[in-house]
Amino acid sequence: MASQLPQDNNPRSGLRSNAGMAGSTQTPANQHLGQDKPGVFDKExxxxxxxTPEGAIGGAAQKIGGxxxxxxxxGKQFxxxxxxxxxxxxxxxxxxxxSN
Known part of the structure; x- marks a missing residue:
């Protein structure tokens, strides 16, 4: 007969089926990691x-017009x-x- 291991009811012991890296769970704090993002001076x-016409500086110029x-x-030079x-x-x- 094969020996049986005792059952352990402690959820903190042994391997977990959902084991993984903490960073594998996406949260608002880490959702940008691993994604390209625009540079500081890029139009985005x-x-x-x-x-841009929707931005603070470009929007003010649009209101002035001419x-x-x-x-x-x-304006078209910008x-x-x-x-x-x-x-x-x-x-x-x-x-x-x-950035990873």
Whole structure:
């Protein structure tokens, strides 16, 4: 006869079926890990988005309008396709590498 091991009713002992790394559970604190995110000056980044028509700086220029409007002589230079905004987007924009 094969010997039987005693049953242990203590849930803290032995192997658990749901064992894994603590970081494998996604929470609001770690949901960004392992994902690319925009650089600071990217049009989607924390500073760059302020210059979009919906951002604080770009929105104020839109309200003023005229040459500061996104289609105006000055404002269009700050869009991602414009000479100033495009240069910033090309050199400082883009996605940051994943942080694990």
């Amino acid at each position: 980044g924390p500073i760059g988005k302020q210059f 040459p500061l409007d996104k289609e105006g002589m000055i 869009t991602p396709e414009g000479s100033i905004g495009g240069t910033v987007q090309d050199t400082l924009g883009g996605m940051k590498k994943k």
